[in-house]
Amino acid sequence: QVPLVESGGGLVLAGDSLRLSCAASDHAFRSYSMGWFRQAPGKEREFVAAINWSGGNIFYGNSVKGRFGISRDNAKNTVYLQMNSLKPEDTAVYYCAADSAGRVGLREYEYDYWGQGTQVTVSS
Numbered sequence: 001q002v003p004l005v006e007s008g009g010g011l012v013l014a015g016d017s018l019r020l021s022c023a024a025s026d027h028a029f030r031s032y033s034m035g036w037f038r039q040a041p042g043k044e045r046e047f048v049a050a051i052n053w054s055g056g057n058i059f060y061g062n063s064v065k066g067r068f069g070i071s072r073d074n075a076k077n078t079v080y081l082q083m084n085s086l087k088p089e090d091t092a093v094y095y096c097a098a099d100s101a102g103r104v105g106l107r108e109y110e111y112d113y114w115g116q117g118t119q120v121t122v123s124s
Contacts, residue, residue, distance in 0.1 A: 009118030022096030
């Protein structure tokens with residue numbers, strides 16, 4: 001198991017920034033690809049961003065491209081999601097996920113482990 005714990009969510013105004021963190025308790029994390037997904041009420045879970053083990057391979061969902069940035073610090077077993085220029089439509093529960101196969105996937109089924117989620121609410 002690779003327990004993942006997200007933090008950093010909250011209530012912000014449109015145009016503000018937030019940084020989410022996802023901490024893993026297992027050193028195996030350092031070799032895993034990591035992803036961020038989000039789920040708004042009444043909607044399916046949506047891919048946000050993914051990063052490979054070294055940080056050299058990164059993908060973003062179209063709705064966040066240019067505004068969000070994913071990064072990782074393997075020494076701290078932590079992956080981050082920097083969210084800038086937030087919009088009300090970014091309101092969702094944000095989940096981090098780990099893929100032991102290192103695929104940098106865009107789909108939920110490609111990830112083995114999931115955090116419990118952190119709520120992000122953007123008010124207009």
